Amino acid sequence: MHSSGILRSSKNLLLSTFLLSSALCAETIKEVRFDGLVHISPEIAKEIIGIRPGEQLDKAKISESIKALYKQKYFEDIWVEDKNGVLVYHVKEKPVIANVNLRGYGSKEKNEEMLSASGLHKGDVYDEAKIKKIKEKITKKLESEGYFDSTVAIKEQKINEGSLKTDIIVNKGENIHIKDIRFIGAKKYGYSDFKPYIANKKQQTLGWFFGRDDGKLKADQLAYDALRIREFYLKHGFLDVKVSKPFLKTNFDDYTATLTYHIDEGPQYRVGDVKIDVDPSIINPRQLKKELKLEKGKIFNVEKLRKDIAMIQKELSKKGYAFAKVYPDVQQNKKTHLASVHYKIQPGEKVYVHNITIAGNSRTLDRVIRRELYLSEGEPYSQTDLQDSINALRRTGFFNDVKIIPTPVDRNHVDLLVKVDEASTGSIMGGISYGSYDGFGVNLGLSDRNFLGTGIETGISLDTSEKTVRGSLSFFNPRLFDSEYSLGGNIYRRKFDYYDYNEDSVGGSLKIGKKIGRHYHASLTYLYEDTELTDVSNSLKNTIYFQEGRTVKSSLIPAIVYDNTDDYYLPRSGMNLSASVEYAGVGGDAKFTRTSLGAKFYYGLQDTFDYDLIIRLKAKASQISDRGNLPLNEKLYLGGMGTVRGFKYGTLAPRNDTGALVGAKKLAAFSLELSFPLVETVQMRLLTFLDHGMTGDQSFNENHRTSAGIGIEWPRSPLGVPLQISYARALDTKPGDLTSRIEFSLGRRF
Numbered sequence: 001m002h003s004s005g006i007l008r009s010s011k012n013l014l015l016s017t018f019l020l021s022s023a024l025c026a027e028t029i030k031e032v033r034f035d036g037l038v039h040i041s042p043e044i045a046k047e048i049i050g051i052r053p054g055e056q057l058d059k060a061k062i063s064e065s066i067k068a069l070y071k072q073k074y075f076e077d078i079w080v081e082d083k084n085g086v087l088v089y090h091v092k093e094k095p096v097i098a099n100v101n102l103r104g105y106g107s108k109e110k111n112e113e114m115l116s117a118s119g120l121h122k123g124d125v126y127d128e129a130k131i132k133k134i135k136e137k138i139t140k141k142l143e144s145e146g147y148f149d150s151t152v153a154i155k156e157q158k159i160n161e162g163s164l165k166t167d168i169i170v171n172k173g174e175n176i177h178i179k180d181i182r183f184i185g186a187k188k189y190g191y192s193d194f195k196p197y198i199a200n201k202k203q204q205t206l207g208w209f210f211g212r213d214d215g216k217l218k219a220d221q222l223a224y225d226a227l228r229i230r231e232f233y234l235k236h237g238f239l240d241v242k243v244s245k246p247f248l249k250t251n252f253d254d255y256t257a258t259l260t261y262h263i264d265e266g267p268q269y270r271v272g273d274v275k276i277d278v279d280p281s282i283i284n285p286r287q288l289k290k291e292l293k294l295e296k297g298k299i300f301n302v303e304k305l306r307k308d309i310a311m312i313q314k315e316l317s318k319k320g321y322a323f324a325k326v327y328p329d330v331q332q333n334k335k336t337h338l339a340s341v342h343y344k345i346q347p348g349e350k351v352y353v354h355n356i357t358i359a360g361n362s363r364t365l366d367r368v369i370r371r372e373l374y375l376s377e378g379e380p381y382s383q384t385d386l387q388d389s390i391n392a393l394r395r396t397g398f399f400n401d402v403k404i405i406p407t408p409v410d411r412n413h414v415d416l417l418v419k420v421d422e423a424s425t426g427s428i429m430g431g432i433s434y435g436s437y438d439g440f441g442v443n444l445g446l447s448d449r450n451f452l453g454t455g456i457e458t459g460i461s462l463d464t465s466e467k468t469v470r471g472s473l474s475f476f477n478p479r480l481f482d483s484e485y486s487l488g489g490n491i492y493r494r495k496f497d498y499y500d501y502n503e504d505s506v507g508g509s510l511k512i513g514k515k516i517g518r519h520y521h522a523s524l525t526y527l528y529e530d531t532e533l534t535d536v537s538n539s540l541k542n543t544i545y546f547q548e549g550r551t552v553k554s555s556l557i558p559a560i561v562y563d564n565t566d567d568y569y570l571p572r573s574g575m576n577l578s579a580s581v582e583y584a585g586v587g588g589d590a591k592f593t594r595t596s597l598g599a600k601f602y603y604g605l606q607d608t609f610d611y612d613l614i615i616r617l618k619a620k621a622s623q624i625s626d627r628g629n630l631p632l633n634e635k636l637y638l639g640g641m642g643t644v645r646g647f648k649y650g651t652l653a654p655r656n657d658t659g660a661l662v663g664a665k666k667l668a669a670f671s672l673e674l675s676f677p678l679v680e681t682v683q684m685r686l687l688t689f690l691d692h693g694m695t696g697d698q699s700f701n702e703n704h705r706t707s708a709g710i711g712i713e714w715p716r717s718p719l720g721v722p723l724q725i726s727y728a729r730a731l732d733t734k735p736g737d738l739t740s741r742i743e744f745s746l747g748r749r750f
Contacts, residue, residue, distance in 0.1 A: 029051065029053050031053055032089070033087070033088045034088075035089070036090060036092060037091060038093050040074065048068050049069065050065060050068070062087075073125065074091075074094060075092065075093055076092055076093070077091070095162050095163055095164045096123065096162060096164070097120070097121075097124050097163075098159050100115065101115075102167075103169050104169055104172065105170045114141070118138065118168075126156075126166070131154055135168075139152055144219045145220070146216045146219060148250075148252070149174060152168065152170055152171075155167040175255065176255050177203045177215040177255065177257070178202055178216075178217055178256075179203060183263055198221075198228050203216075219248075222259075223245070226245060227243075229243050234301075237268040238267070239339060240264075241263070241264065242263070242264040242266070243261060243262075243263050244261055244262035246259055246260070247259070247261075248260075269332060269339040270299055270300060271297060271298050271300050271339060272331075272333065272338035274292060274294055275343065276343045276345070277344045282316070282347050283315060288311075288312060291315075292308050293305075305330075305341065308343070312343060313326055317381070317383035318383070318384050319350075320350040320381060321348055322351035323348045324346065324347045325346045326345050328341055328342070328343055328344075329341070329344055348411065349411050349412050350380060350412065351381040351411075351413065352379065352380055352381060352413055353376060353416060355377060356415075356416045357416070357418065358420070359417060359420070360420040361420050365453045369418060369420065373389045373393075374518065375389055375416060386404050386416075390403070390404055391564070391574070393420065395563065395568050396450075396568060397449050397450075397568030398422065398425055399421055400423045401420070402421075403417075403418075404416055425450040426448035426450075445459065445460065445462070447460070457475065457476040457488075458474070459474050460473050467497040468494070468496045468497070469494070470492070470495075473490060473491050474489070474491075476489075476511075485514050486513040486514070487512055492507055498633075499651070499660075499661055500540055501534070501537065504531065505633075507527065507531075509527040511525040521561045522560045522561075524559075526557075526586075528553070531633060533632065537660055540656070547631055547632045551588075551629070551631045552587075553584050553589070553631070554584070555588075556583050556586055557580055557581065558581055560578070562576070563577075565600075575601045576598070578596075578599075579595075581593065581595050591626075592629070593627060598619070599619045600617070600619075601616065612677045613675070617670075617673075621667065621700070622666070624636060625665070632663060634663075636667040637652065637695075638650075638652035639652040639693075639738075640743065641724075642745075644706075645709055645726050645743065646708075646728030646729055647705060647707065647730055648739065652695055652737075654695065654696065654702065659736060664696055664703075666697070667695050668693065668695075669692070671689060671691045672690045674687070675687050683714070685712070685715070686712060687712065687724070689710075689711065690707075690708045693705055705731075707728045707729060708728065709726055709728030709729055711725055711726030712724070712725045723745075724744060724745050726743055
């Protein structure tokens with residue numbers, strides 16, 4: 001007996017089955033074979049069809065088996081042949097996509113991103129239904145971006161039997177430009193008030209120009225714009241406001257549109273009574289009330305309400321109530337237009353840390369991370385301790401990012417996952433530098449801020465230029481034996497050709513310190529330095545400033561530092577304050593006392609304006625007292641990178657009658673910096689700054705200069721150390737001043 005049927009599509013299934021039926025009678029199946037399988041094995045195919053030798057031939061069951069195979073979406077044709085009890089399933093598989101490309105959607109990166117999101121990949125079986133969905137998805141995405149009447153074409157090219165090259169070609173349609181936005185019913189506010197917050201804006205004249213609004217429709221943001229307008233009203237006390245869904249009227253003749261919102265503002269509310277309901281034994285409600293942003297009599301603001309809730313939760317977390325809930329009960333008086341707030345607090349149970357797990361540290365030892373944590377197993381959980389722990393880990397400079405994720409175990413316990421992304425802390429550096437005075441130089445160095453993952457900092461460096469040679473070998477252990485104590489030291493050789501003398505110094509130091517609390521560090525340094533001054537200029541000879549020859553300095557330097565910044569490389573919050581006194585005269589020839597103060601303040605505006613602008617204010621001051629022998633090279637000088645940019649290094653200081661630099665006994669410098677994101681993918685930033693410095697012998701402001709400029713900073717450059725390039729212009733030069741324009745530096749600076 002021999003018969004066959006052919007199935008070309010699911011529509012022909014009944015016909016194919018009918019062709020088989022004439023030959024299918026009470027015959028036993030001897031064997032099941034498959035012809036043409038590639039993607040699945042015969043064993044799996046047999047499981048799919050569910051037909052086995054020994055069974056009776058059944059036309060209905062064969063039809064169902066064909067359907068089951070089609071559901072796998074591997075086949076474009078299936079037919080079954082009966083050869084005297086041997087069932088042969090002939091299959092023709094769909095071609096495989098050997099190569100797939102998307103063209104015309106956007107940049108190479110955007111094309112790849114869209115292709116990945118579409119779900120079509122190299123190696124997939126070509127499926128027309130899937131291709132149709134992908135075309136619809138891309139078209140819908142283009143419409144959400146404001147492109148209408150776009151076309152998406154699929155071009156197929158057969159490479160060989162069973163494989164295709166697939167090109168998805170996008171022809172973008174026209175952009176819809178918003179000509180007008182209407183707010184029907186709005187009385188108190190209008191477009192200029194909403195504009196900073198909404199994504200869809202009216203087209204301005206010369207809208208293509210930088211800083212102007214092009215008016216391109218962002219369809220996917222329309223619904224969110226309605227919510228943003230409502231949020232604006234809620235921040236200004238309009239608690240009953242109603243904002244309709246946006247109505248977009250489009251003219252496809254010129255692809256322009258008018259956008260309309262219907263707004264019912266309602267009355268504006270002010271804050272009535274504010275109450276806090278909490279057990280005084282847990283936290284003082286009066287103290288909480290002093291910290292509230294919502295104040296009686298002021299215009300009601302839902303943003304302040306949210307901040308008050310967050311503040312209360314934070315204060316309760318400090319007491320160990322990590323899962324405290326705050327419910328604001330807002331009562332609106334429709335007659336007086338006052339909104340009273342009653343904060344109802346459910347502190348819950350005190351929460352304790354159960355387990356701490358550390359992840360992501362392939363190099364840094366667990367103990368190096370744990371010693372920076374202010375949370376430990378068995379102790380009360382605190383949100384403040386958690387944030388301080390994150391900041392402490394970031395200040396080490398060992399990590400690009402740090403997250404501590406709490407997971408509730410039960411109502412009294414929480415597990416903590418400390419997740420770190422390790423930074424590159426070691427560097428082999430070879431490069432060039434440029435300074436306003438010493439010209440071009442060569443920098444060579446080998447350093448590691450986290451040697452073998454132990455947290456110990458080591459370094460060796462050699463810098464040479466037209467005017468200077470520096471070499472040093474250093475180490476610093478911030479947590480000796482994982483304790484609160486630190487130990488460090490260095491040895492160095494320095495040769496420098498100053499304007500009025502040459503300096504050749506050899507020295508070394510030993511520093512011991514101790515961490516005090518969370519943010520303070522006190523230290524004591526012993527410094528020994530042997531210096532020889534040569535080539536002292538004629539303008540200094542026969543004056544009290546002439547000091548040619550060899551001087552030995554032996555000094556003690558007690559210092560204290562306060563640091564609560566949130567990052568080592570790029571702080572966005574906190575301050576760094578320092579104070580030190582160098583007492584020279586513990587042996588040696590030099591006898592003087594130098595007092596130094598420093599302050600750095602950082603404030604990021606990301607949370608306020610959703611833009612990563614950082615404001616920095618830096619200041620430092622030094623005063624030196626002569627106790628019998630104050631060497632010329634120990635006096636104070638300003639100018640150059642780190643002090644007042646725009647003036648050559650070390651040239652802002654008192655001069656004698658012949659114009660030679662004799663140095664100052666008092667110095668102060670101030671700097672205001674604004675840092676903007678430039679290339680966010682590599683964390684390169686644009687910098688603008690204003691510098692001011694003062695020097696003097698009897699008072700600080702005998703000589704003062706100001707400069708301003710722009711620059712580029714790269715906190716995490718490929719060299720492993722911060723890189724900064726600046727262009728500065730002196731604003732108040734005087735005769736004899738030496739100025740500079742371009743400077744760059746490697747490493748952290750003032």
